């Protein structure tokens with residue numbers, strides 16, 4: 505057993521910041537163990553995306569390709585990695601703690617019967633084989649210290665918990681092609697189509713998010729939230745109640761099972777602030793809660809609150825913002 509492999513996600517021929525963080529952290533762990541890091545990229549564009557990763561500490565890379573890997577298929581990705589684990593016998597497989605990274609690694613764990621530690625923020629890799637980890641639980645509201653002992657450790661890293669840094673000026677590394685043996689069972693679940701998200705600012709990066717929950721009452725009730733978001737160059741978000749009721753699409757959901765956001769201003773309309781919602785909006789710089797209940801958790805935890813019904817408060821805010829903007 506030697507070496508560490510990192511499943512690095514890429515879009516086309518580019519690896520984003522999260523992937524570079526993974527390679528930098530993986531290189532550091534490998535160096536601590538006196539070994540090297542192999543980057544593994546799957547699907548079209550893998551070889552071009554892999555080449556520059558040497559700058560971030562990868563010693564070499566495998567570009568995995570197969571006719572069935574033209575689009576994302578979690579089991580096929582995982583089976584490819586399992587076959588590389590058999591060939592390379594690494595001490596660990598690392599992935600980004602993204603939806604895709606965690607999904608692929610969970611499939612690898614199920615196929616190999618190895619334990620997986622998801623969403624780690626700190627990793628101390630000891631030479632005796634046991635790793636000490638700190639990982640996020642409950643959507644980041646709890647940090648857990650744990651020990652991981654397995655012949656091959658499966659570990660995902662929380663995005664932005666580690667910093668990407670160039671460690672090598674030259675960058676270029678050997679990229680070896682790898683074609684796995686895949687049967688039809690592993691592509692039963694795969695991406696067949698992509699739907700572009702609607703126009704306007706994206707929820708994840710919007711400086712202002714106007715979000716609605718059960719208190720909005722209906723899909724039509726979101727119209728005034730759309731108006732306010734438009735006036736503030738913001739995006740509209742929602743709670744899970746709004747998505748469950750079919751008022752908004754899941755891509756608008758803020759929270760543990762939605763998007764985690766950190767806008768300058770989060771305006772929560774008729775949202776109580778359950779823990780699963782709070783973990784998605786707690787990093788907002790300012791929170792304004794509009795709620796009829798003065799004891800609602802988002803009212804007590806937020807920076808500002810208006811106690812009142814949305815029917816009255818929101819049209820008044822929209823009218824005032826319009827007046828100040830001269831619109």
Ligand SMILES: Cc1cc2nc3c(=O)[nH]c(=O)nc-3n(C[C@H](O)[C@H](O)[C@H](O)COP(=O)(O)OP(=O)(O)OC[C@H]3O[C@@H](n4cnc5c(N)ncnc54)[C@H](O)[C@@H]3O)c2cc1C
Nearest residue numbers: 717718719743744759760761762774775776780781796814
């Ligand atoms: C595993 C799991 C994952 C989950 N993931 C998420 C997640 O990602 N995101 C998420 O949001 N939830 C998530 N939930 C659900 C979460 O627990 C809550 O049920 C949900 O957030 C509640 O949504 P809400 O605040 O809109 O509704 P409620 O809790 O019912 O709150 C409605 C609020 O509206 C106020 N209100 C009512 N009428 C008015 C009015 N006219 N004017 C002003 N205020 C009014 C009420 O006072 C109340 O505070 C998850 C739950 C589980 C179990």
